[in-house]
Amino acid sequence: MPVKKHQYILTMIFVTEKINRNPKLIPNMSITFSFSPSNCIHYGPFHPVLSDHYQYPYLYQIAPKETRLPFAIVSLMLHFNWTWVGLVISDDDQGIQFLSDFREKIQGNELCLAFVNVIPLNMDLYNTRAEKCYKQIVTSLENVVVIYGEINSTLEVSFRRWAYLGIHRIWVTTSQWDVITNTGRPFIFYSFHGAFTFSNHHHEIPNFKRIIQTMNISQYPIVISVMRLEWMYFNCLHIESKCRTQSNCSTNISLEWYATQQFNIAMNDENYNLYNAVYAWAYAHRELYYDQVDGQPLRQQPQENCPKFYHTLKNMQFINPIGDLVTINEKTKCDADYDISHISKFPQGLGIKVKIGQFSSYGSLGQQLYISEEAIEWATGSRKIPSSVCSETCRLGFRKFQQEGKAACCFECSPCPENEISNETDMDQCVKCPMNQYANIEKNHCLQKTVMVLDFEDILGMVLACLALCFFALTALVLGVFVKHQDTPIVKANNRTNSYILLISLKFCFLCPLLFIGHPNTAKCILQQITFAVLFTVAVSTVLAKTIIVVLAFRATALGKMMRGLLVSGASNFIIPLCTLIQLVLCGIWMGTSPPFVDTDEHSEHGHIIILCNKGSETAFYCVLGYLGSLVVGSFTVAFLARNLPDEFNEAKFLTFSMLVFCSVWVTFLPVYHSTKGKAMMIVEVFSILASSAGLLGCIFFPKCYIILLRPNKNILKRIKKKTFRPTN
Template sequence: MLTLHFFFWLLNIPLLMSNLTHPKCFWRMKQNEDKHGDVVTGCVFYLIAVQSSEMQVDKEYFRFSLDVLIQTRNYQFALPLAFAVEEINRNLYLLPNVSLIFYLFTDNYHDKQAFQNFIYNAAKRHRLPLNYSCKHKTKCRVMITGPMLAPSMSLAQLFELYKYPQVLQLTYGPFHPILSDREQFPSLYQMAPKDTALALAIVSLMIHFNWNWVGLAISDDDQGLQFLSDLRGETEVQRVCLAFVIMIPVNMELYMSRAEVYNNQIETSSTNVVIIYGDTDSTLAVCFRMWVSRGIQRIWVTTSQWDVITSKRDFTVDSFHGTFAFAHHHAEISGLKNFVQTLNHSKYTDMFLARLGWMYFSCEASTSNCKTLENCSLNVSLEWLMLQSFDMAFSDGGYDIYNAVYAMAHALHEMLLQQEENQPINTVRALDSDCSQLHRFLKNMYFINPIGDVINMNQKEKLQAEYSIFHIWSFLHGVGLKVRIGEFKPFFPHGQQLHLYEDMIAWATGTRQMPSAVCSVDCHSGFRKIHQEGMAACCFDCIPCPANEISNETDMDQCMKCPEDQYANAEQNHCLYKDVTFLAFDDLLGMTLSCMALGLSAFTVLVLGIFVKHQHTPIVRANNLTLSYILLISLIFCFLCSLLFIGHPNSVTCILQQITYGVSFTVAVSTVLAKTITVVLAFKVTSPGRKMKWLLVSGASTYIIPICTIIQIILCAIWLGASPPSVDIDAHSEHGHIIIVCNKGSVTAFYSVLGYLGSLALGSFTVAFLARNLPDTFNEAKFLTFSMLLFCSVWVTFLPVYHSTKGKVMVAVEVFSILASSAGLLGCIFVPKCYIILIKPERNSLQKLREKTFSKTHIS
């Protein structure tokens, strides 16, 4: 006799409260609480396998039983089980001549005592081996439990406590690190891969949709706390903030006392996205249902346990604002959809299918025999099953159950082959199904399932899970459809792990616009963030970047300063290269000043020509012809030196422009001083009793020019030796421009040169002012006075204006001052003489000058 037993454990929160007819045959769905107020539900399958007589082993059954607090979705897990059984039965190469059949029955248990009663009843009714029983050779039993941690762990602990030697346990729920402890659970296998990358996958989805303000609801247990720790680690790295963290206590009474607080917390939160993590058979699920019933619409991000793809009889998905569910990545169970849609429920007489038939196929059950279905419509629309088939083909639970059955079948197949090979020839005896042998095969089992996925039962080699991301589409009348919209592969490089098919996403809002989940609106380029005191890092205000600083990304903490040769554009999101500028000849301002300089120079040359042509006339000879020539030539150089300030500066022009205009103006001003002194000396010589004729005849006044000029040259030489003028780049005076100017070098030397010129001009003005009342023949002093007054006025005005301007305007001010002061000297001293020479030639005679002088003397 060969016997192998399998148990299959399910836990889920009931979605409907039902009290059906024929209570003898059916059931009542309700929530149950233990003495501590915790919600507990569950069910068990008992599977039977039959070996045919053609093989040299006895025919035996593998029994599988069900003890359930019924809810609709629990039954879907039996369908992958039934499909796997039938698929194995049809397989000629896996367990050949061995058939698997199953039926179901009910047993209720709600706490640890109920578990113990279940074990006792199962041992009593189905010959589970008790640890003290030595009456016969025991057979191995395989328990498949899930999807919740608590019942799976409780059963494992009970089996270890009572030392059941012939029980192996496989779990199809989420991977739990605590169940991987081989010392505590040596005979337990987890079918699911590790979920260590789940937090990273969820946060990656948040980043993809620019959601940085999300809520979190978890169960207040070890599993929830571990997920919270993982999630916080990822959110801190990716700058995603948790708007709230709701930790739902597992105790129902404690939860009910705080339910309103949790409800207000999510209702008043500004976030539109909430992460749900925990068991669906928990107070967290009760809390979630309450939120939905209160009309709270959020985008729910959760795991595949929480998907809600049912008919409108069970749940209305209209209340969903949108749901993203993360499931382990695997292919569709090939053939399961067709199996479900073509299921012949009359083929199975178990209570399991009776319930499905009663609920969904308009079947009736006989009160005398609850396993007999009557009046089943053969053409009934499989509404619920058709909606569920896609879900079951991709569901984690169904996939794990499918693999668990195949893992058991492969291990049993290998064990039977080995036993048959070791059996003596021509010997017929029953083959043993010792658990230690099955455990030895199962723990190293490595096979490829019919889908094509590699299944490794070695618990030490469990890898991180890859995830498929599903989105729940909501339709009218409470119908929903779960569609795979992307994948997450943790082994891929950063930035390539998440891949979404965004065209597949249908937002519950009815538009393609992305729902937002942010605490503060993004700070666009040109702005930077200022964090709000006492708030999360995702809550901030935006302020513009300072001058000449930019931010070219959103949500920048600091603005970046532009390099010296660049400037910030108007939006302050990009640095532009500054235009290189200077007082160029082709600029309007430079062209104007150049024309003025050339025009005045030409006019001065014209005046010089007039004076040369009329050098023998009294008006030209009256005021020292030589000094007039020197003054006119110096003025020509003054006008022309202004051209050195225009054009692209270089080291030569920067030195020449300052030295040339300093020396040229010194010659001009000292010449004016010499002319003034000459006038005074001429008046003194003509006065009676004066003996100063030798000063006038010797030309002593002409020595003033070289003496004053030499002093200025010495000052310029000191300037060039200490810190000469040089080319400088002014990148700050004008926005968006780099101005090339001449740096004065030594500021002290520059103002010393100007100060020396100013002292000469002041001296000339003083002497000329004192000589203003001389006779008309020698009354050039008046013109000299006006010229020096204008000269001094220009340069006194120059100083404040020069320091109030920047860039090339500053250069233009200096050029204009040179031209204006030089033009003042030219106009005040020489224009009146040119007027007499050219316009009033009759006044340019010695007789007229004497008559005028005589008349003045006679009148006085």
Template sequence: MAPEDTSLPLAMVSLILHFSWNWVGLAISDSDQGTQFLSYLRTEMEKSMLCFAFVNMIPLNMRLYMSRAEVYYNQILTSSTNVVIIYGDTDSTLSVSFKMWTSRGIQRIWVTTSQWEVTTSKNDFSPELFHGTLAFAHHHAEISGFKHFIQTVNPLKYSDKYLARLEWMNFNCGVSAFMCKTLRNCSSNDSLGWLLAQTFDMAFSDDSYDIYNAVYTMAHIYHETLLQPMDNKEKSQMQRLILPLFQMNSLLRKIHFTNPVGNRMNMNQKEKLQPEYDIFQIWNFPNGLSLKVKIGMFSPYFPQGQQLHLYEDILEWATGSRQMPPSMCSADCGPGFRKFRQEGMAACCFDCSPCPENEVSNETNVDQCVKCPEGQYANAEQIQCIDKAVSFLSYEDPLGMALTLMALCFSAFTSVVLGIFIKHHDTPLVKANNRNLSYTLLISLIFCFLCPFLFIGCPNAPSCILQQITFGMVFTVAVSTVLAKTVTVLLAFKVTTPGRRMRYYLIPRASKFIIVICTLIQIILCAIWLGISPPFIDIDAKSEQSHIIIVCSKGSTIVFHCVLGYHGSLALGSFIVAFLARNLPDTFNEAKLLTFSMLVFCSVWVTFLPVYHSTKGKVMVAVEVFSILASSAGLLGCIFIPKCYIILLRPERNSLQKLKEKTSY
């Protein structure tokens, strides 16, 4: 008569999920029924990613149980779970174990069936923290007249064992130790009507309801029997009700009806209906009293996700809150973290690990963080991806603005120096230092100072090519001009003697050849650069977390370093030649100035290389621009500032008479 508990595991799992539990214990009888329940429950829990903190299968044999009782007790005592499922017969060793746990003060949320409602009495009660029983009972409607009968019955008129115990519990009457039938010290007019003020369950228990249905089933069988036509009309009505067992069995298999409560009854095993469950919350008070409140129900016939329905208002009234105590193996991993499982741990047990760099999680208990797209980065909390800002050396940037002002000032100052030299082109100072080479050097320096404008601003394909090619060419012209000036000084005093025509013929041609040949070599290097791997736009989204850096990649770094190395070889050659000619007698001998200018130039670019390779992004571009400005300023300052000083402030030294005096000396 009792329906199978095939949907009970699903009902319990639905309740566990509703309260966000994932770490529960299980204590069941070691029987076929318990093993079957465990199989169903394990399947449902695995579907929902729930875990067992422990599984205690209590043996039915009392001797075997007593040898392991302390093990079971210690296991539930030390477990971190707050929820324990109890399933089995109340007259088994499981009941003994359960009473021992509660008597020793173990407080848990017990999830069980209605037959486990009666628990050991407690003398203490803590309403601030729920520790009670959630019981599942088969759903059936109220039986008409039953509540009125319970409330008006006088227990002294009945010898029913249950009523006697109920009278002893609520009226403090004595009950004999053996049969529990004799009631003493009780008023003959007492009834149970006062229990109406309490929340007392007036419905049938599951066992009583099964008996109720059994009686009605037999009544229907006999009713059908009486309605059947009989061949032997002489049989009495009583004889017709005496049925053979095989005939009784056949009728049971066919019987189906709706009982007075309104529930369908079907005895066909193949068409067995899945039961619905009422969910009760039971609190145990001192002196054996308890409070039982219906807080919801479960129906397997509703769609998935709507099968469990809890009465939130009643739940809040019964517990003071709609939230149950937590029962989780591990604390939730909030946004910005991910679950990290160690080997051998249950699926519900994990550690929380921060998301890796540039990965986010905006949900709770995620297994993997999500990597931000290429154009975004993770915020500090790693819960959101933010669009990266585009970064390049712009004119609005303080660094770019400072370099722009420096380039403009130096190019303007160089133009002023060029104007001074052009204005005083007939003076001995300008003539003695080869004014054509001075003009060429000053013009190349103006372009050197203007070259940084190709580096500042948002890069594009043409500017990336022009900035490196222009830088390579104008610096080659400038340094080769310095080399030509130093070679001119050396040839003027070492190769020829004063007064010969060959001196005036050789010196101009040597300087032109030096500039042309040196520049031609650089043109070949740049052509190879453009042919092999020219500069291009490089979008760097990885160097800085919050920025997308747009820079010009050098393309072939080998050729780029060859261009720098070629500049260095020209500068080194100029330095050596100028150093050799530093002590040659001449009034306006600039060999010393050229030597010092090449020393400054080489120092800047030797320092540039390690600093350049240790920086990234716009700082790297700024380092290159600063090196261009510093080395160009070194050439301008060391070679031309002393001459401008003499031309503008010491004009008496810029005369032919002064030149003759120095020469005779």
């Protein structure tokens, strides 16, 4: 006889004896029962189809609604990080409905089904699919399998076959699977971390174990002693509270100690429903018995008034002897609360069932599931339950990368992009740091950026400022030498006025980099570009004027009266203001349309915000630079053509070389400037200003200073004439 039926019989014996011992419940009556294997009373979970009273007029469902069971299981999965689970159901209405509800609950919770095994009810059909179902569960990588369906079915056959073939999983199921046996041992225990079962929450029945153990077996025609031995396995439903009173309670206590403890034998859901069904019958009879007409009890026996009895039973609602509310009317029936238990197997074949938590269908969101960590540790020896995932958790600094064609739970982990972080595990997308922050090396936290400028206190800023001041002083020294020796032939021969203009403009050119150093503001940004453009235009146009004067001086006779007139009239002196005026017009257009402004650069240097001057219109900047370049090319061309003119103090060669240096600096500047960002752009521009200015100063004036200071014997008019008008043989 199946153990399940043993439980029914023991429960019926227990409840009928308890009712018969209470004369106030059904006065002048006692109840008996008979067991017929071919015509059982049916027990199982609540089924919506059976609520049709037109089709089933005399069927009453004792079990509470189980509409919250899928959500309760999903809550447990989320608690233990079981994102990748298998599902095995029976191919019937309840199984298909559970599958539909379960899929609905896992959506949006990042949970996935590794497989779904739908076990056919027909044995022949099952035999054709058994091998496929077995391979499916063996080859999948999940650690957890959810089971839903009736025992004593093909689903139970599958389990027994899987047990024989050695499949070990964490099973999650309902309490009716607690006592499935395999050669006398509980099958469900064959698992590397036991099983988790959900049972309807109810109070414990007092004295249940004692009554069964002390039952007078001689008055019953069935072998109760065998039933009693087969059903008795240890139960620790309140082990947590009991351990508080036991000084030697720990997770590794021997089984002999358990055997000495008086743990209650808990009823599963079906037996508890049977317990309530008998009491419902008794309370219905009691209500009819005490139904009064004119204050007198009815004399008619309840069983003789069947329609009224069934009507009474249909609307029955009562508090059973252990304090639970029992409702027969399906319209007022509530969703069940669930006790969550863990079942472990020991080598001797004994199993221990420990209540580890509870799920409340009517608790507040997020507070419906309660799991006792102490009870888990007591039951399993550890508070850590193995996870069941398709892919390992993406740690901080990584994001999930979905694999095409695979379930949402199967993914790869890729590092966050530059300046993005993930500060939680399993993030779908990394979060970009705010503009004033940057990602740390691990990419799990945003750090505040440091504000940077090319400051005088920086080593590089200090070096550039010192260079600028040194060249300024050197230029002033050269100007002083020229002023002191202004009446010497070499100073006069190279247009003394233009030399002074060029030296003064170079002095300010060397001071120009100081505008690029320090904390910028709008005025500073505008002055940077205007000062640079105008001063260099004056310097280059002065070189152009000096070159033209040299050409006109040596070719005045050959070029005729027009050229001599230009030389005498001083037309070359208008070159400087004219060229400068054109540059001023270009700068005015620039400032009027899109002037420079203070800007920030958050991307050029990691961890820093650079405050710098934005040039505004890039087009205007390159127009100004292009105009300056055209003057340089013109000066270089004219100087190159006049390089071989005879004269002791002819500076055409030096002007040519100075323009060559100037061109080289700024041609190199353009690609380097475009390839740098942030503070480096300012450094490149400052260095180009200093290098090109130093090139003009060194190439044009150092040879003259050499003659003035170190070779004064060459700086005499007589030597010039002698060399210039050397007689020919």
